Amino acid sequence: MxxxxxxxxxxxxxxxxxxxxxxxxxxxxxEPVLAKMLEYYREYRANVGRGVYTSSRRATEEFEAARKTLARLINAKPGEIVFVRNTSEAMNLVASGLGLRSGDKVVTTIQEHHSNYIIWLREKARKRIDLRVIGADASGDLNLPDMQREIEKGAKLVSVTHVSNVLGVKNPVEEIGKICRENGALLLIDGAQSVPHMRIDVKRIGCDFLAFSGHKMCGPTGVGALYIREDLQGDLEPLCIGGGSIEDVGVDYYTLRGGPYRFEAGTPAIAEVIGIGAAAEYLMDIxxxxxxxxxxxxxxxxxxxxxxxxxxxxxxxxxxxxxxxxxxxxxxxxxxxxxxxxxxxxxxxxxxxxxxxxxxxxxxxxxxxxxxxxxxxxxxxxxxxxxxxxxxxxxxxxxxxxxxx
Ligand SMILES: Cc1ncc(COP(=O)(O)O)c(C=O)c1O
CATH class of the missing domain: 3.90.1150.10 (Aspartate Aminotransferase, domain 1)
Incomplete structure (x- = not known):
């Protein structure tokens, strides 16, 4: 209760x-989320992943602790959590990072928030992907038989919202996950309206990507997360590269780091990441x-x-x-x-x-x-x-x- x-x-x-x-x-x-962020600014204001002095080490520890907390929230491994700005950026990362080619089929639905819709329209215009939009009725039921047919005929990716931000209806993501696995399609779940409100288990859903935002789950603005299944990370091109995301750089080459760091170039939103971790703790405590x-x-x-x-x-x-x-x-x-x-x-x-x-x-x-x-x-x-x-x-x-x- x-x-x-x-x-x-x-x-x-x-x-x-x-x-x-x-x-x-x-x-x-x-307050506990506000206090945790303020504590960072007051007590150990330093960059992460770089310094060897005490405050920098503490900032890095708190930052990585937030990654572990979010992993616990959705039953993932910490290395599968990538920090981004919000759900929109997370889904843009997937859309642009997959390296979609002409003719690749992407299946989405008419229920989607623009952030999970126009990214595919853009890939259609740019790369001529084969975009299929699954219909729904006014009560919120997706046309699942139609979706199954499209997936069975060969789809590279299915991208669907877990909960409609207009109708509040929960979509049968586990059933969709099963169809995707049986047919070798990847599954991206827009969890913006589900992660804050219910227990989420990425393993049970069987999805490959899950996007969500801190500001909808009692956390701060400006931070969100993308779950990327561990074995897919190397195949996904980051949206942005730079400091923090590299393994090695020479005059005419660079190699990217493995794990989530590959996708987290530049100084991140440190206080906000610590804040989203505190928010996830707060929700799980309740x-x-x-x-x-x-x-x-x-x-x-x-x-x-x-x-x-x-x-x-x-x-x-x-x-x-x-x-x-x-x-x-x-x-x-x-x-x-x-x-x-x-x-x-x-x-x-x-x-x-x-x-x-x-x-x-x-x-x-x-x-x-x-x-x-x-x-x-x-x-x-x-x-x-x-x-x-x-x-x-x-x-x-x-x-x-x-x-x-
Ligand atoms: C279902 C859904 N997807 C994506 C988004 C975009 O989230 P953000 O604005 O945090 O990127 C929203 C925001 O309302 C949403 O409801």
Whole structure:
């Protein structure tokens, strides 16, 4: 069980009059993470991997400890964790590093965030890869038979989101992983919306790459991670090379280091890496299962609360067991941005509105080019906040009825 009142005391942003329901965009950051980063700046501010003096050695140790913690979070080896800026950079690294050639087949889906979509459109334009986009229905179900057919006919890579950032629906990544393994396809999972909210095991999924961001999991901005299966690292070309990533350099040659260092050129975001490690510790101390159960509870309450209102249209499956705490909806006759503004002015509720960086899904599947309102939950949200949200939506929808009657 998660003690939500104790959790809330860790988050300085939380105070009376604020209801933060935008964690799918970016999460709040707790004191232990802030303190850990500040400690670096105050106590051992030095570069990593270079100096032999005490502060530099301590910085390197804390930096590498964060790598170990993230490895524990997703059941990988520390050497399989590469630090990057965010999920977008992680997936760019895979797209550009694989050395895709004309005719190589990449399978992705219509549900993807732009960060896992336009990278493949670019490879299509640049290299003429054979890009296949798997469809989905409005409840969020991917066309799995179609995906299986495409993989069986020969795919180099499948790139799919674990949880849709619009619909909150969890995709069957283990099943997809099995199909990929049986057919020799690589699998990249966009874990931006799953790693912060549930227990992830890269071995069980059977993926080759997993991308996620620190700022969505109670960590700082500017840091994320890419899991790269150990035996694939040597075949992947880094996005960026330079100091820290080399084994040897001569006048007319260079050789790159092995392991994650190959991909981490230049001075990294040291405080942020230490911060993402602290965030992963924080989440694991609370328990990923407890976080998932807490969010499921709140999601059920929201879905039951707003579903009853005929003027509110909720997108994606209404089965709370199939989704995490992301709820996209529209109020009949209202622009999503106006609903978001009304939520804040009426009750201090902060939500996202717009296309949520998923225009193909919005246009082709949900047919809502103007977007939706999205409320998203995390470990610090409470039942009372959810009730306030449901009541406020009901009042907003009632007033919209009045103005359009
Ligand atoms: C599913 C998904 N993928 C990728 C991203 C991109 O993450 P970042 O902005 O941290 O690179 C997001 C961000 O919202 C997301 O929800």
């Amino acid at each position: 998660l003690n939500v009142q104790a959790v809330r005391r860790d988050f300085p942003f939380i105070r009376p009059g604020r209801v933060y329901l935008d964690s799918a965009s970016t999460s709040l950051t707790p 328990g990923m299962e407890n976080i998932e159960a807490h969010e499921a509870d709140l999601t059920r309450e929201i879905l039951e609360g707003i579903q009853g209102d005929r003027r509110v249209k909720v997108y994606g499956s209404l089965d709370s067991g199939r989704r995490n705490g992301i709820i996209s909806f529209n109020v009949d006759g209202m622009d999503p941005h106006d609903v978001a503004i009304a939520l804040e002015s009426a009750a201090g509720i902060m939500v996202r509105s717009g296309h949520h960086c998923a225009l193909p899904l919005m246009k082709e599947v949900l047919k809502i080019g103007s977007g939706s309102v999205r409320a998203s939950l995390y470990l610090y949200n409470t039942k009372s906040e959810v009730r306030t949200f449901v009541e406020t939506i009901s009042k907003i929808s009632e007033s919209a009825k009045g103005s359009t009657a």
